[in-house]
Amino acid sequence: MRRKIxxxxxxxxxxxxxxxxxxxxSCRKSSGHNVREVVLYCSVDQGIAEPIIAEFEKxxxxxxxxxxxxxxxxxxxxVQRIRAEAASPxxxxxxxxxxxxTIRLARESLLAPxxxxxxxxxxxxxxxxxxRWYGFALRARVIAYNxxxxxxxxxxxxxxxxxxxxxxxxxxxATPEFGTTGGDxxxxxxxxxxxxxxxxxxxxxxxxxxxxxGNSTAVRMIAxxxxxxxxxxxxxxxxxxxxxxxxxxxxxxxxxxxxxxIPNTAAVIKGAVHPEEAKELMDFxxxxxxxxxxxxxxxxxxxxxxxxxxxxxxxxxxFPLCGGPPRSLDVDYENVAEKxxxxxxxxxxxxx
Numbered sequence: 001m002r003r004k005i006x007x008x009x010x011x012x013x014x015x016x017x018x019x020x021x022x023x024x025x026s027c028r029k030s031s032g033h034n035v036r037e038v039v040l041y042c043s044v045d046q047g048i049a050e051p052i053i054a055e056f057e058k059x060x061x062x063x064x065x066x067x068x069x070x071x072x073x074x075x076x077x078x079v080q081r082i083r084a085e086a087a088s089p090x091x092x093x094x095x096x097x098x099x100x101x102t103i104r105l106a107r108e109s110l111l112a113p114x115x116x117x118x119x120x121x122x123x124x125x126x127x128x129x130x131x132r133w134y135g136f137a138l139r140a141r142v143i144a145y146n147x148x149x150x151x152x153x154x155x156x157x158x159x160x161x162x163x164x165x166x167x168x169x170x171x172x173x174a175t176p177e178f179g180t181t182g183g184d185x186x187x188x189x190x191x192x193x194x195x196x197x198x199x200x201x202x203x204x205x206x207x208x209x210x211x212x213x214g215n216s217t218a219v220r221m222i223a224x225x226x227x228x229x230x231x232x233x234x235x236x237x238x239x240x241x242x243x244x245x246x247x248x249x250x251x252x253x254x255x256x257x258x259x260x261x262i263p264n265t266a267a268v269i270k271g272a273v274h275p276e277e278a279k280e281l282m283d284f285x286x287x288x289x290x291x292x293x294x295x296x297x298x299x300x301x302x303x304x305x306x307x308x309x310x311x312x313x314x315x316x317x318x319f320p321l322c323g324g325p326p327r328s329l330d331v332d333y334e335n336v337a338e339k340x341x342x343x344x345x346x347x348x349x350x351x352x
Contacts, residue, residue, distance in 0.1 A: 037063040038277035041082065041091040043075040044264065045235070048299045049095070055293070056284045062277050067091070075101050076178050082269065086110055092272040093281050095264065099135055100183040102265040103337035106132040112270040116279065118286045125333070126263055126304055134286055135263030135333075137294040137301035140326050141184050141252040142259070144237050145229045146222045148246045156229060158253035159188075163203040170228040171209045172218045176347040179214055180233055180262050184252070186336045186343035187260045191329065197343070201350040211351060223247050233262070235299040242298060251326040258329035264294070264301065 042049050046068045053064045069077045079101045082091060094111070096102050105111050111132040119127070119134060126135030143162065145155045156162045162171060174181040188197040210227065212218050218230035219237065223245035231252060240247040251259035266285040272278045284290060291308055294301040302325050 035063060036061065036274075036277055037065055038274045038281050039065045039067070039090055039092045040095060040281065041067050041078045041093070041269075042095045043069045043078055044095060044097045045299070048235075048294070048297050051297075052290065052293050056281060059284070060280055062280060064281070079105060082110055083108070086270075089269045089271040089273065091269045092274045092278040093285070094267045094269060095285055096266075097139075097264055098180050098183055098262050099133075099265050099333050100186065100337040100340050102133045102267055103128075103334060104340065105267070106130075107337075110270055112268045112272065114268045114279070114282055116283055116286075118283050122286075123304060133265045133267040135265050136286060136304050137264045137291050138261045138304065139180070139233045139235055139299070139301055140259045140261050141180070142232060142234055142237060142249040143229055143252050144219055144222055144232050144240070144247055144249045146225060146227075146246055147248050149225065149228050152248065155248070155250055157250050158256065159200065160255065162229065162231075163200065163207065165207065167229060168207045171204070171207055172212050172221050172227040172230045173204075173209055174215045174218055174232070175211045175213065176344050176351075181215070181231065182340055182344050182347075183262060183336060184231065184260055185347050186340045187329065187331050188254065189339045189343050189346075190331055190336045191254050191257065198346060198350070201347055205350050209351065219245075219247060235301070238300050239298060253327075254329055258327035260331065261302070261326070261328045263304070 040053070042053075049066070049068070053066060056062070057064055067078070067081075069075060075096055075098055078094070078096075082089075082094060082105060085091070094102065094105070102111075106128055113131040114134075115131045119131065122134055128134070143156045143159075156164075156167070176182040176185045185197075185201075188200055191197075192200065212221065215232040215236045216239070218227075219232050219240050221227045222230050223240055223243075232249075234249070237247055237249040253259050266282055268275075268278050268282060288305060288308070291301070291303040291305060295303050295308065
């Protein structure tokens with residue numbers, strides 16, 4: 001009898017322990033369920049994005065789990081991650097600092113349609129026809145130059161000016177594989193045509209253009225006198241001026257037809273784990289408040305909303321804005337995105 005009791009009590013103890021463990025686990029799950037969260041992949045500079053993310057968290061109580069990209073692998077690293085995770089998505093929302101890779105993700109059916117009151121009257125140029133991405137808060141492509149080494153009147157005013165032999169050995173550019181440079185080069189193929197764009201690349205090669213890891217590196221080389229001019233984006237020049245560096249800019253006009261304007265984009269990942277929270281984050285990213293925050297940030301993005309654009313013209317960032325917002329190049333973003341792989345490959349073959 002004693003032997004039987006000895007056997008039964010340990011068995012009951014094991015069963016009770018197992019049940020109690022299951023109870024604790026269920027408590028954790030129910031407790032964790034009350035913590036709303038959303039996973040954001042973001043290629044916008046971390047210092048610019050984090051205060052905006054913090055404001056969203058404050059307003060909604062939703063915890064944002066953010067993953068940022070490196071400068072060297074700008075945007076492309078996160079795009080590759082989204083592709084790799086397609087069968088089991090980790091990210092809910094993709095906030096990109098450019099548009100071309102976002103378009104390609106949509107074409108690969110990796111983004112989900114999204115529509116709300118915010119998107120109802122969105123400008124067609126900055127929206128996917130099926131609602132899979134939306135563009136906002138523009139940056140312009142520019143030619144930056146060192147003000148100690150290049151006089152304003154002598155600085156290049158357009159892409160064609162940079163092809164002049166007087167700039168030989170004096171030009172740097174981010175490698176086209178990453179960031180906005182690839183989209184910029186692809187826009188040359190879309191705007192000028194294949195043969196003319198190829199000749200532009202060959203002329204840059206003849207001028208001994210140097211390729212560097214990213215736009216910020218290119219601007220830093222200008223500031224330190226390692227080069228005189230570079231192709232970059234407006235935000236990198238604003239950052240340089242804020243640092244007190246001897247850098248100014250002209251818009252990267254393409255043949256007198258305007259400069260490429262590159263919007264931020266926001267999209268919901270297909271199969272998002274937190275769909276309701278993703279919707280709230282999307283509405284925030286597409287809000288007027290967000291564009292206000294971005295154009296008043298150190299990035300000084302051009303708003304797409306006309307009312308905010310008027311404010312931008314009057315907003316001082318401490319130095320002339322090249323006469324205000326640039327003339328926007330009339331280019332089809334979808335067409336540029338389609339040409340992106342070919343443009344990158346052609347640039348690699350010619351420039352490297």
